[in-house]
Amino acid sequence: MPSVWIDYDLCDGCTLCIKKCPYGAVELQEGRPRILDNCTCCGLCLEVCKQGALQTDIQQRAIPDFSSWSGIWVFAEQHDGRLADVGLELLGKAREIGDQRSEEVCALLLGNGVEDLAGTLFSYGADRVYLVQDPLLGTYSTEGYTAALARLVDAYQPEILLVGATDLGRDLAPRLARRVGAGLTADCTGLKIDAEEGILLQTRPAFGGNIMATIANRFSRPQMATVRPGVMEKKTGFPSEGVLCREEAGITEQTIRVNRLETRAEEHEPIDLSKARVIVTAGRGAASKEGLALLGELARALDGELAGTRALIEEEWLPPDRQIGQTGQTVRPELYIGCGVSGAVQHRAGMSGSRYVIAVNKDSRAPIFQVADWGLVGDLFQIIPELINTLSDKAPGSSG
Amino acid sequence: MNIIVLVKQVPDTTEVSIDPKTGNLVREGVESIINPHDRHALEAALQFKEQHGGSITAISMGPGQAVDALSEALGMGADDGILLSDPAFAGADTWATSYTLARAIEKKGDYDLILCGRQAIDGDTAQVGPQLAELLGIAQVTSVCGVESLESGSSRVLKRIKGGRELIHCPLPALWSVVSELNTPRYPHMERLIRACDPKSAIVTWNAADIGVKTQDVGLQGSLTQVIATFPPKTERKGEMLEGDPRSMVSSLVARLRENKL
Numbered sequence A: 001m002p003s004v005w006i007d008y009d010l011c012d013g014c015t016l017c018i019k020k021c022p023y024g025a026v027e028l029q030e031g032r033p034r035i036l037d038n039c040t041c042c043g044l045c046l047e048v049c050k051q052g053a054l055q056t057d058i059q060q061r062a063i064p065d066f067s068s069w070s071g072i073w074v075f076a077e078q079h080d081g082r083l084a085d086v087g088l089e090l091l092g093k094a095r096e097i098g099d100q101r102s103e104e105v106c107a108l109l110l111g112n113g114v115e116d117l118a119g120t121l122f123s124y125g126a127d128r129v130y131l132v133q134d135p136l137l138g139t140y141s142t143e144g145y146t147a148a149l150a151r152l153v154d155a156y157q158p159e160i161l162l163v164g165a166t167d168l169g170r171d172l173a174p175r176l177a178r179r180v181g182a183g184l185t186a187d188c189t190g191l192k193i194d195a196e197e198g199i200l201l202q203t204r205p206a207f208g209g210n211i212m213a214t215i216a217n218r219f220s221r222p223q224m225a226t227v228r229p230g231v232m233e234k235k236t237g238f239p240s241e242g243v244l245c246r247e248e249a250g251i252t253e254q255t256i257r258v259n260r261l262e263t264r265a266e267e268h269e270p271i272d273l274s275k276a277r278v279i280v281t282a283g284r285g286a287a288s289k290e291g292l293a294l295l296g297e298l299a300r301a302l303d304g305e306l307a308g309t310r311a312l313i314e315e316e317w318l319p320p321d322r323q324i325g326q327t328g329q330t331v332r333p334e335l336y337i338g339c340g341v342s343g344a345v346q347h348r349a350g351m352s353g354s355r356y357v358i359a360v361n362k363d364s365r366a367p368i369f370q371v372a373d374w375g376l377v378g379d380l381f382q383i384i385p386e387l388i389n390t391l392s393d394k395a396p397g398s399s400g
Numbered sequence B: 001m002n003i004i005v006l007v008k009q010v011p012d013t014t015e016v017s018i019d020p021k022t023g024n025l026v027r028e029g030v031e032s033i034i035n036p037h038d039r040h041a042l043e044a045a046l047q048f049k050e051q052h053g054g055s056i057t058a059i060s061m062g063p064g065q066a067v068d069a070l071s072e073a074l075g076m077g078a079d080d081g082i083l084l085s086d087p088a089f090a091g092a093d094t095w096a097t098s099y100t101l102a103r104a105i106e107k108k109g110d111y112d113l114i115l116c117g118r119q120a121i122d123g124d125t126a127q128v129g130p131q132l133a134e135l136l137g138i139a140q141v142t143s144v145c146g147v148e149s150l151e152s153g154s155s156r157v158l159k160r161i162k163g164g165r166e167l168i169h170c171p172l173p174a175l176w177s178v179v180s181e182l183n184t185p186r187y188p189h190m191e192r193l194i195r196a197c198d199p200k201s202a203i204v205t206w207n208a209a210d211i212g213v214k215t216q217d218v219g220l221q222g223s224l225t226q227v228i229a230t231f232p233p234k235t236e237r238k239g240e241m242l243e244g245d246p247r248s249m250v251s252s253l254v255a256r257l258r259e260n261k262l
Helices: A016-020 A044-048 A085-101 A115-123 A142-156 A167-180 A289-301 A310-314 A345-351 A367-371 A380-394 B036-052 B064-076 B094-108 B128-136 B190-196 B246-259
Strands: A004-006 A026-029 A032-035 A054-056 A072-075 A105-111 A128-133 A160-164 A184-188 A190-193 A200-206 A211-216 A223-227 A243-247 A259-265 A278-282 A305-308 A335-339 A356-361 A374-377 B003-006 B009-011 B032-034 B056-061 B080-084 B113-117 B139-151 B154-161 B164-171 B174-178 B203-206 B226-231 B240-242
Touching: A004 A032, A016 A026, A016 A044, A044 A054, A072 A085, A072 A167, A085 A105, A085 A115, A085 A160, A085 A190, A085 A223, A105 A115, A105 A142, A115 A128, A128 A142, A142 A167, A142 A243, A142 B139, A160 A167, A167 A184, A167 A223, A167 B094, A167 B128, A167 B139, A184 A200, A184 B094, A200 A223, A259 B154, A278 A289, A289 A305, A289 A335, A289 A380, A305 A310, A345 A367, A356 A367, A356 A380, A367 A374, A374 B246, A380 B246, B003 B036, B003 B094, B003 B128, B009 B064, B032 B036, B032 B064, B036 B056, B036 B064, B036 B113, B036 B139, B036 B174, B056 B064, B056 B094, B064 B080, B064 B190, B064 B203, B080 B094, B094 B128, B113 B128, B128 B139, B128 B174, B139 B164, B164 B174, B240 B246
Parallel strands: A072 A105, A072 A160, A105 A128, A128 A243, A160 A223, A184 A223, A278 A305, A278 A335, A335 A356, A356 A374, A374 B240, B003 B056, B003 B113, B056 B080, B080 B203, B113 B174, B139 B174
Antiparallel strands: A004 A054, A026 A032, A190 A200, A200 A211, A211 B226, A259 B164, B009 B032, B139 B154, B154 B164
């Protein structure tokens, strides 16, 4: 095993190495940094030390030549002939990256009888659509889709491949990445090209949203990432025509071992909170029949949706499709109003992209106030009725 | 029915905080727990064993202290445990982790089912399960929320999807990741837990040599992705606390909303 050590004659105790270490493996002890056992020898501390005090016998890993890999690819998820929004959102991002890198933006459209969707993909920024149609791709299967996509990756060698971090995407992307030999970053909330190296920098929350990590994928291609729905912005207005390439799926019935026998829908149509312009969120402080009735009224007054924190869903005050947070939905409405929401990091991970945040809570120390534009400390049963009255009195339709 | 359950020891992320001065994670004093989702995988394995017999092996990769997660698994009722621990495994991404687990599982052999939690609460990637299934060449079902039938070589399971469930036919051997609604995990049995913590318990430790992997193929060296920076989540909020009684707070709030054309 290689190691990293410190030449204390050179160290001036600046602590930059401590700040840089993503593993918390450098600690200040008696005014001097000390490297702990959980050091992974990633070498990041060496880059920041101005004194040259950090030393190592790590061998630099050679980065293979990937100059022949080109194209920014997006998996266009569709269900029963309807495109998932996340694919269109990713095309917006891919367009931006493609323009920067002067590379083609391609959408991957798999299914049976889905040809009509290609025009939409062009109009959201794709230069080229790879269309793979096969009766065996009519419903999603991990193995069928993995095989068909791996065939495309092997044939055309894209530089980047983005997949929505949906149920389907999180099932498909890791299997595909492993098959094509690519590194994969999960659930990204930010993507950008590094100006010097030209690689994709992938940013994602970790440790329950307590920290953001930027991840690079230097040693394999394509650079693969799944991206949270609702995070990237769609770009429209591109011509609805482009290059349509029909491809074979290259699979047989034997490819697919796991089969969907039937789908059992929930009794009610699930709410897609990511489309709401205004979201009123109930936290534990609103966990009562009266509280929820009041917040429901506010949501209606603002033409918005009612949502809840994990506690409210677990205690069955609200159905699971109305949960915001790490284990629920990620939302970015124009206006988020948290009522009786304490603002645990897991919840904040799902709402921090909101345009404006209002927090109403009795406890002035509640963490939600740290991420609020406007904070109101007080009893929501006094504040919310007042707000509903003011909104309906003075300017009907002011929500719009 | 021989079942392998993957368990991960994680910091209790609800206890993790950020040092406001350095922007680093404060890990001191944060309890290490068994990943909560993995407890549902263990419970499922125990119920299957109760119905079909067989044995349950819990496998974990981590530093020496991760043995606690395996002890807890044995305390719940797993038959034996394998800890994959070697300094060379440190810093692994999901690519290197799935490779390491695959080599260990191939060495162990003889399994019908591999169960894991939906995702780990520290990394939240949900990638290792499918990557491992691919490496082992077995079928996978993610987000299993119910089991309708399970027999040797074949199963029918329910998979949670947005807005409903799917009934899936899945051949065995297979890997399933499970969601919490599948079951309510039992508490560890005190006597079993004490026995599991005995040095002579049924937990073995395998290092890189034991599973026959090269150190450059595991850990950070064997990873395809790398963390290159960490930083605290940014907020660019106005952070204005409105003052006064409810009426005046509300009127200043509505004024702010108007100013910002909301």
